Structure formats: structure tokens, C-alpha cells
Amino acid sequence: MNQFQYVRPSKPKAAIDARAKDQNSQFIAGGTNLLDLMKRGVMNPERLIDISRLPLDKLERENNTFRIGSMALNATVADDKQVLEKLPLLAQALNAGASAQLRNMATIGGNMLQRTRCPYFYDTALPCNKREPGSGCGALEGYNRMHAIFGFSDKCIAVHPSDMSVALVALDATVLVSGPKGDRRIPFGELHRLPGDMPQKDTTLEPGELITAVEVPEGPFTKNVHYLKVRERASYAFALVSVAAALQLENNIIKDARLAMGGVAHKPWRLTEAEKSLVGKPATEATFQAAAAIAMQGAKAFKHNAYKLKLGPNAIVQALKNATNVA
Amino acid sequence: MNEQPLFKDGVVGDRMNRVDGRLKVTGAAQYSAEYQLPGLVHGFLVGSTIAKGRIKSIDTKAAERAPGVLAVITHVNSIKVPGFANRSQPDEPPTAGQPLRVFHDEKILFNDQPIAIVVADTLERARYAAGLVKTQYEADQHATNFNAHMDRAKVPAQAKKNPKSPQADHDRGQVDGYKTAPVKLEMEYVIPTEMHNPMELQSIIAHWEAPDKLTVYDKVQAVKGTQRAFAKDWGIPEQNVKVIATFVGGAFGNGLHNWPHETAAIIAAKTVNRPVKLVLTREQMFTMVGYRPYTWQRIGIGATPDGKLVGITHEATGQTSTYEDFTESTVQQTRMMYQSPNISTRYRILPLDISTPIWMRGPGEATGAFALESAMDELAHALNLDPMEFRLRNYTDTDPDNGKPWSTKYLKECYQMGAERIGWKNRQMQPGTNKQGDWLVGYGMGVGTFGANRxxxxxxxxxxxxxxxxxxxxxxxxxxxxxxxxxxxxxxxxxxxxxxxxxxxxxxxxxxxxxxxxxxxxxxxxxxxxxxxxxxxxxxxxxxxxxxxxxxxxxxxxxxxxxxxxxxxxxxxxxxxxxxxxxxxxxxxxxxxxPGNERQKYSMYSFSVHFVEVHVHQLTGEVRVKKMVACADAGTIVNHKTAGNQMLGGAVGGIGMALTEGAMIDDRFGRYVTKDLADYHVPVHADAPAIEVAFVDKPDLIVDPMGTKGIGEIAIIGAAPAIANAVFNATGKRIRELPITPDKLI
CATH class of the missing domain: 3.30.365.10 (Aldehyde oxidase/xanthine dehydrogenase, molybdopterin binding domain)
Known part of the structure; x- marks a missing residue:
């Protein structure tokens, strides 16, 4: 771990200024990811700007929209009565992430900005284009059991690790950002990017931009939802594959559908074509299987993650079954 | 032999609370890294980033100039450890070869081998400066891939010396006699490298109280063995070395060897002439302080159609380092567990460019039981016999390996207690036929045994x-x-x-x-x-x-x-x-x-049986252990609470072995890529079901005057195959390479 300075501005504006002024600075909130990365020498910020006490932790609801402050804790949001009632998919996804101790520390903004868990990214003795552009992708020909089947490049095949993000992309959330050039709104699906030739860049955030909140519209998805996370132990493990499924049903006919996957790409992976295929169909296993097949179009596996080509569609079918109680 | 146990009407057998329980839960118990010594400073290790070769140059200037740094010690400037000149076999464990001589020369024998220790006034400063050490290597081609180098497996040195050792080639009856059986099977089984990760990290405080007087607060399982090893290293009388390990936060075998970091701290303390504390990071626990070796096994097993064993051949090859022969008794139980006229066992070790393994709970027996008890289940299925009935048909009342009577053996009682408690009668003979919603239900069992040693x-x-x-x-x-x-x-x-x-x-x-x-x-x-x-x-x-x-x-x-x-x-x-x-x-x-001469007259073992009920999700392949029953014939139970705790811990360890644990190495770099507790999965609370423990609790007064036989190992031996067998019963899928992760079942 390198030596660093620590500042704790009291206003968002001051935090943004401090960050914009210093390229080698980082925001820190819960620190559940950044501190690990610093201890392993993966990230070496010279200045930490503590934003955890900025007044950005409110959870508000107006005009059928939830506005969740970026400094709200994962645990607080997951346990919120209104969230449980109106956004149960988000609550399920949050509770599927990490462990109770981590959810008590981790913030909503920090959760969506988690770095990948790719082991090559974490070990400074191994090549990784995300950590050290140009050094090569260790996972491409290496241990790639946890890696992407969609949207990867020959520079990076890592996956985005957050569960919450999978639910937020499915729910059409919007990220609220303040930066040196003012405020802007980013549709959640555009926050994270695919690796392409610049895997070092996880998101579309500009230097100095601070996520202040995320807005989630209250949709019709209050009942037939399920977040399914397939992992190697019952808790505290990253997803092999996860699925956020939300349906609006009328007389067992699907009126509207949302579907997204985690653990399969460099960003939470929305399955728009599969969603379209569900609409207007009866909620049956056959319908779900057809959607799962569409969802997997274009998927490609590497040496150790071919199982995802089968586990992916299976998980989609199971998530939809769980969401609709189809036996 | 006494007919009566030594103790009646006393506290032996009671569920007495731990005498140090309050100290532990209040934080008053002092572990090795927690001693406050005046002038104490902190060490941090730098590890190599190649698996084999030489250090060409090591630049420590920036580290030395960093704030708070007192010393940066490498092979270039390290004081010479007198015992390194003729260091050979350590006192414990009795492995052949030469323990790594830390900072002795420029040779690299495994990836993350300690190549420098930075000593500073605070841990943070030591860690920071460690990052400033720059090393150039001359790399050699390394060999870490087990399968690619199987042809280099060798007979261990002690097996060559002693044909009676459990590692020596052994044949009873006809060589590969199983081949003559009407019903026979041949299978290969693999267990991956499993890493020692007790809650307490490896840690030591080394303090030279005088130039020839050393005190270490050290996480070890042998204070006397450690004392002897360090006295020999430094050429000082044994009584001049004081080893303190009042509390140890779990060890499981991790503390049965003296590791390079311990000597690194002692060298550092001598160099700076102050007490030096060194606590490994969690990542370093994966690379330099032992593990359960990756082991390939082959079983050939045959029986008559009515379920009488004709023969078992059990071969095993385990990984070791290039500088020490680590061996364990992987195939030993195959010689004595079941009545069979023909038994052949072969044991080999495969030296690779990795650090030395060490015993991990249940050690080789747990590895061997995965193969033997899986094979018994496979053959029972082939014979269309209940696997418990198959075992009972091959039960033996004397040790078939040497003809001696057992000191005591209450394994049948374990079968009965366990079968009742798990609801064995609910087990379907036909795999894949018991369903509950989206989940397949299966039952399995596995037997464990370990020498009742004194x-x-x-x-x-x-x-x-x-x-x-x-x-x-x-x-x-x-x-x-x-x-x-x-x-x-x-x-x-x-x-x-x-x-x-x-x-x-x-x-x-x-x-x-x-x-x-x-x-x-x-x-x-x-x-x-x-x-x-x-x-x-x-x-x-x-x-x-x-x-x-x-x-x-x-x-x-x-x-x-x-x-x-x-x-x-x-x-x-x-x-x-x-x-x-x-x-x-x-x-x-x-x-x-x-002990007396009882070993010449009797065969002495503890026995256990694990019964499990698992649910396997049809679509996602997730395995949930729903219920577990651990039965043991371990002689007198001195404390049902602490003994029960051991059985519970062993059962959870078995869940890890069966379902979640396995360290992965990237052979291109010879470097582990699962180096923390997020990537290397030990079971969490949610993975541990209700576990019921049942003891026979009958004394074995031949083993010792109290009638005890030992619990620690049998608590885990047989647990992993019980789960694998239950998964087969649930799904019809036989997974012969652990861990049984969802990808293997879909």
C-alpha cells in the first residue's frame, strides 16, 4: 500500500473540485473494495477523498420514482419497507450481494463502481490490461472460469461483479451525476462500458464526476420478480451467473418483461430481445425456454467457462419460474 | 486390561464449558501476534514473482530510504544462519529433503518464495517499503502442472528405506486381484490442492533476549519441536530457546512444520536487535505455509455378485515440492477397512516447483477415503446393493492387514446410529428418482478411520x-x-x-x-x-x-x-x-x-461414519447439504461439548472439501490465481446444515488408561465421499474430481 493523503470535504462541490484537481485521487465511501485493491497494490491513489459523510444518503420517493442517494448503505436500502414493497427485485439483488457485514459498509454508489474480481486484475505480478494497459490479458488463455461470454474483447474478458447493478439495469434506473461541467443523467445501461480497446475504463464517468443518486421508476414489477444468483456456496460468493427477472402478468399472459444477467459481461447484461419474446406469451416453461435461447444468442465461451452457455439459459428459466411460481 | 473406565462419578464426560472460553470471547486470550514487547518493530515479506530460477539483482535502495525502515534483508546481506550449512531433515514432520533456507542464496524454488523482509517501525511503513523492492530474475522453465508431469512421480525415500512404511508398495494375496472378480470397476479420482486457512493467520514475534537467547511467540502445534529446530538452526542450547503458543487460533496441521517466514522473522530480529513481529497476509497463507496436496488416485475394485470383495487396488500420487518429500498415509486404510483377500497399494509423490505441502486435518486418510469410499459406493450401485449393506458384508472383526484383533471397534454401532438419525430408509436405490420441487434429493454415507495413536x-x-x-x-x-x-x-x-x-x-x-x-x-x-x-x-x-x-x-x-x-x-x-x-x-x-507393548498385540483405530442428505437443483446444479449426521467410535468421550465441536468442525470441513474448496494455479506463471477468501471458497454458515453428532462413547482401555482413541481426524475423514455419494444418489452423476461445483452437475 502506498502512502496517501486523506481529505474529507463537507460538500459535494468541494469533493468534486478536489477530485478534478488531482488525477491521482480517488473517492472513497464504504471502502469495501478500494482498500483491498490498495493493500494489494492494484490501485495506488495519492489522495483519498472521503465522501461517505456527504449528505447524499437519502432515500426519497416522489412522482412514482425512487431517488436513492449514492451514499445510502446497501443494507439500508435492502431493508427499506417501501423498496421491499415497490422494488422487490432491487432488494433481492442487494441481499444477494456480499455478506451482511459488507452490506452494512458498502454504499449504493460504491456498489455500482466495484472493480472486477478477475484474479489477474488483483495480482500485480500477472498481466492485466485493465490494471496495466498493454500488459496483456492474463485470463484470455488462463484461468477464465468466472469470465465473460458476452461483449468481451481480446484485451479483456473480465466481468462486472455487482448484483445490484443487474437489477438496476433491468429496472431502467438512471444515474445522477455531478461533475466539474455540471450535472447530468446517465441511463443505467450506459454507465458501464464494454472493454473494447480500453479495458482500463470501467464506466462512462468523466474525470471528477461524482454519482449523487440513482433514480428508479416504480414500474408494475412488484409481484412477479426474482433475482437468482447461482454461486459456489450459499452466501458470500460472486455469481457464476445471475438473473434479474421481472414480469407483469395478466391472466397468466405476460404484459411486460424485464430480464438481465450478471456474471456474463463487462457490464450488467440487459436481455432486450429475450424480453420482447416474452411479451404477449403465456407464462409457461416453454415460453421461458424460448426466451432463454434468444438471450444466449451470440454467447461465446473460453476454456473454463463453457458451463455458462448451459447454466445461463437454465438460470434464466429458473428465475422466470421462480418469479411466476410456474412449477 | 481394566474392565472399568478410570473415571466414574466425576466430571469426565460432562459437557463442561471451556476453561478459556471467557478469555477467548472477551479478547483477553493472547495469540502470538498480540504480545506487547518494548521496542517491537514490524516485518513484511516480499515474495518472488517467478516459480523457478535465480535472483539476478535485487534493488533495495528505495525501500531502505523509505520512512521508518530499519532494515531490508535479502540473500545478499542476510546474516548466515549457522544451521543452514548442514540443515537436513527437520524434527517435525519427518519429511525427507531440506526445508527452504530463507535468504540463503539466489535460488527460487516456488512462486511467492520469501526473497526479502522489510523491517520498519510500523506495519504500514514496512508494507509500503516492501512494495519498493525491485527484483530482476533469471527464470528457468518451471513445472507446476501435475498432469503434465505425472511421469516424474517417484517412490518416497522412506518407502524405499522401509518396506513396512504405509507409503511402500504393498500386496496382499494376488497383485491386482480385483481383476479376477466377476464384477469389477476401475475409476480415477482427483482432489485439488486445498489451502490451510485457519482464522488466525500465521504469525510470529521473534525476540533475541541475549545474543544466544531466543524467545518466539509463534503459531505452532509443537512448542518442543520448534524449540529443537531453532536451537539447531542457531547453534544454541535448547533451553536457550523459549517457544510460546498459549493460544492458537486454529491450525489443522498448518502449524506442524516450521516455515520460512518464522526464520525470516528471527533473522530480522537479530539484525535490528529488536523484537520483530511478522504476520502473513491472507494471500501469503496460500503460497508458503503448506496445504493438502493435489492428489490423483486410481481404484480397481471387484466383488462377487453377492457382494463379497475380491480385491482392491489403490494407487495414489500426491504433489510435493522439489526440496522436501512430503508424504502421507493416503492408501493405508484400504489395507484394513474391509475384508478382502487381495489388496494392492501404491503411493508416489510428484515433485513440482511449488512450496511444500503439509498435513491438513484427516491428512492423507481423508484424501484416500474420498477414493475408497466413493469406489465402495460405486461398486454397491453396480451390485444393486444398499451401500451400507455392502459394507456390512465386508465388515472385519480383525485387522486384515496384520491379523491382529482390534483393541475395540464399534463401527457397526456407528452405522446403526447414523442410519437411524439420517433416515436412511428414505434413500432410493435408483438415483435421480427422489424429487422435491426443483430439487433432487439424495442420501450418502462414507466411513472414516484413523490410528488411535499414543x-x-x-x-x-x-x-x-x-x-x-x-x-x-x-x-x-x-x-x-x-x-x-x-x-x-x-x-x-x-x-x-x-x-x-x-x-x-x-x-x-x-x-x-x-x-x-x-x-x-x-x-x-x-x-x-x-x-x-x-x-x-x-x-x-x-x-x-x-x-x-x-x-x-x-x-x-x-x-x-x-x-x-x-x-x-x-x-x-x-x-x-x-x-x-x-x-x-x-x-x-x-x-x-x-505406551506399552499393546501395539504389538492389537490394532488400534478410531472409526467414524458420516451420513448426509443433499438436495441438488436440477437446473442450476447447486448442491445444498440439508442434513448431516456424524457418528464416531472414538473411545471415552472426555467432554461431549468440545468433542462434539470437533465433529461439527470436521463435518463442515468435509463440506468444503466436497463442494467448495480447490486452489487453482496458472501453470504459465506457476502462480496461484485463487489467493483470497473471496476466490477460494470455504463453506459459510449458510452452507452448514443441522449437523447431528453421535458418539458410541465406549472406552478403549488398551489404547490408554482413560479409554480415549482420538477424534480430530475422523471428524473429517469420510465426510467428503459421503456428500459425493449423496450427490450421485440424487442425480445419477458421479463426480470424481472435487470440488463438486454447479458446473459439473448441469
């Missing part, structure tokens, strides 16, 4: 003026509750309440005891404690002279500071008077206790 140990007993008896022995308590059960044994042996008895351990100045391993501590040290208590009474008896002369020493009753006789309360004496009689000294004894 060694020699000494214990001291001293009666204080206030009537308290203090016992001491240089054993450790790595978590099983050793301190607690010794108090129970001593309390009953003395006829005193446990509150009046204290047991002290974890200090090399105490009377000699062996390492805490191989499930032998209660058998060995317990025997010494009981003997010391008897010797103390004998000495009190003699000092009392004519007062007690009509009775025997065992009849002495100690109440507070008064001594009297069990059958004659009027014969009494004040302890103060005996102290006067003893030249003003508190009465104290040191006794040694050794």
Missing part, C-alpha cells in the same frame, strides 16, 4: 499452598479444547472439583510433549496428566507418613487445604504441614507416561 509425554503437577493443583505440559491447544479436557481428567484423577485444577500448556519450558497432531493429544498428554496426578498423590502419601499408612495413595481425599482418607475421615492432615515436611516447598512432581 506417544510419550511428560506432565508436571504442583499443589499450591492454597490447595489448587497446577499441571503443566508442553502441548498446545489449537482449538479442540485440550486445556479443558486436561482439567477434567486431572480433576477426576485427583478427586477434586475442576475449579481447583489448572492446566498450563503452550510453553517449551514445560515438561516435554509431542506436537499436537494425529488425533493423539488426549491419548498421549492425558495419560501423562493422569500419571502426574497419581504421582502427586503418592508423594503426598509419603510425606504424610504414618497418618495415612494404613491406606493407599489413591484413597487420599483433598478438600481445600486439608487431606484426609476416603474411608476414614478422622485420618487427616493439613497441607501446610506437608509443605513443612517437604522442606518448605510446595509438593510437585514430573512424570513421564509411555
Amino acid at each position: 506417544g510419550s509425554a511428560k506432565a508436571g503437577a504442583r499443589m499450591l499452598a492454597n490447595g489448587t493443583v497446577v499441571l503443566q505440559s508442553a502441548t498446545t491447544d489449537i482449538g479442540p479444547g485440550t486445556g479443558t479436557v486436561m482439567v477434567q481428567l486431572a480433576a477426576d484423577a485427583l478427586g477434586m472439583p475442576p475449579e481447583k485444577v489448572r492446566f498450563e500448556l503452550g510453553n517449551s519450558l514445560f515438561p516435554d510433549a509431542p506436537s499436537q497432531g494425529g488425533s493423539a493429544t488426549v491419548n498421549t498428554v492425558g495419560s501423562a496428566v493422569v500419571a502426574a496426578c497419581a504421582a502427586l498423590k503418592e508423594k503426598l502419601y509419603q510425606l504424610a507418613g504414618s497418618t495415612f499408612s494404613a491406606a493407599k495413595p489413591a484413597d487420599i481425599v483433598i478438600k481445600g487445604t486439608q487431606l484426609s482418607l476416603a474411608n476414614n475421615a478422622s485420618a487427616k492432615v493439613a497441607y501446610a504441614d506437608l509443605i513443612k515436611q517437604n522442606n518448605g516447598q510446595e509438593v510437585a512432581v514430573v512424570t513421564e507416561s509411555k
